[in-house]
Amino acid sequence: METRFHNDISIPVNGIRLRGELCVPINASSIIVFSHGSGSSRLSPRNRQVALYLQKRNFGTLLFDLLTPEEDHNYHNRFEIDLLQERLVQATIWLQNFPVARNTAIGFFGASTGAASALKAVxxxxxxxxxxxxxGRPDLAMQDLPTVNVPTLLIVGSEDEQVLQYNRMAYQMLxxxxxxxxxxxxxxxxxxxxxxxxxxxxxANWFNQHVPNPSA
Structure with a gap:
């Protein structure tokens, strides 16, 4: 896979820096920003597996840490959805001004609590x-769901009974x-x-279905 950019990056957000990895395939017209779950990071093996697949489908990907290592030591921070939402918003704004990412469409992929941050951020x-x-844990952003105006795909395991219940409720509220x-x-x-x-x-199919046509 040819890339026009693939490197570790450091994202400045409100006086701190968040570590990340940005990959932009040569023909990518969009970048998917990942919002990881509690206790995870940019190194999440499952998110990285999805990112690699998306890259092969010509989507750029940004995986980054929503918290610094010091912040992550405070367990409460992992569930501070408003803080994580703000980090996701600021990182996305930074990305849009990063030279290799200018004029690219942006999508979000959220896992577990990171999905709540993404739902609030959009x-x-x-x-x-x-x-x-x-x-995802959309129950952590339930009051905001009726105002979400972005095409949203909820993927849940059939054996993840409590989270499946949360997602059924969220689906009705979207x-x-x-x-x-x-x-x-x-x-x-x-x-x-x-x-x-x-x-x-x-x-990949959901993003491909909704990505804007760059020539439109």
Missing amino acids: IDLPYVFALVSRG NCEKSLEIVNGATHLFEEPGKMEIVSELA
Whole structure:
């Protein structure tokens, strides 16, 4: 896969720096920004698996830490959704001004609690063209769901019973274009053989369906 940029980066946000990895394939017209779950990071093996698949489908990807290592030591910060939302918004604004990413469309991929941050962030960033949630916790952003106006795909494992219930409730509250995909036999982390491949394919198809035509 040819890339025009693939490197570790440092994102300045409100006086701190967040570590990340940006990959932009040569023919990419959009970049998917990942919002990881609590206790995870830019190094999440499952998010990286999805990112690699998206790169092969000509989507750029940005994986970054929502918290500094010091902040992550405070367990409370991992569930401070408003803080994580603000970090996601600021990182996205930074990305749009980064030379290699200018004039590219932006999508979001959120996992677990990171999906709640992404759902809240798109309210401040209405130009985000699509959002995918993997095993998301939309219950942590429930009051904001009716104002989400971005095509949203909720992916949940059939064996992740509590989170599936949260996502069924969220689906009813969303007023945007939406879809709920239940992956049969998958638990919360989609660790079962072949399940992350299904997630990757569903996500890529959703983004591909909604990405703006660069020539339009």
